[in-house]
Amino acid sequence: MEINLLDHLPIQDRVTRLRRSGIKGSDFRTFMIEIGMFMSYEFAKTLEKEVISVKTPLAVTEGEIIKDEPSIIVVNVLRAAVPLVEGIIRIFNEAECGLIGAWREETPPFKVNMNYTKIPDINGKIVLIADPMLATGHTLKEILNKIKSMGNPKRMVLFNVISSREGIDKLQKSHPEIEIYTCAIDNEVNDDGYIVPGLGDAGDISFGKPI
DSSP states (O other): OEEEEOOOHHHHHHHHHHHSTTOOHHHHHHHHHHHHHHHHHHHHTTSOEEEEEEEOSSOEEEEEEETTGGGEEEEEEETTTHHHHHHHHHHSTTOEEEEEEEEEOSSTTOOEEEEEEEOOOOTTSEEEEEOSEESSSHHHHHHHHHHHTTOOOSEEEEEEEEEEHHHHHHHHHHOTTOEEEEEEEESEEOTTSOEESSOSOHHHHHHOOOO
16 A cells, blocks of 8 residues: 655645634635645646647647546545545546445444445546545445446545544555555544544535534
């Protein structure tokens, strides 16, 4: 497993703002979008580029494009990942997108329910799964199992804003081939399955707590 901790200042600034208790949902979504963009900049360094000729109004010159971009599938784990994915696809606007509706029950053993899956053909593609929080690892383990049952991707990458040691360890055992990009690694998961210090429930903060 490859773990990439993105600790540069713009990302850490936004993560610090996200963590603040009482943050407005509109601000939370804005910072999450920006983090998705910043994470994508870092991830783009690993992608293959191509030098092409481009005709400007005055001459012909050379330029670079992201050759791998059309091969990226961004998987949106509903609902918490919606603003994070918005930031990602602002950078990789030629990427395809998939959707997974997955939620974890609130009490141990934190059973995972998946009731909606729409993902393009993943064979030979770079599958980028976006989920703001990697806590217990139960949900992402099942999501990765589901995706791997659908084909043979070229790469499987997780974008997690905050990860726990426990969640990383769980995925390392069950899916050691994946790559993780994260902005912070926290040491504790409490009895309710939340990362501590974490930031709370990303979906509820972004969109409101459901009744």
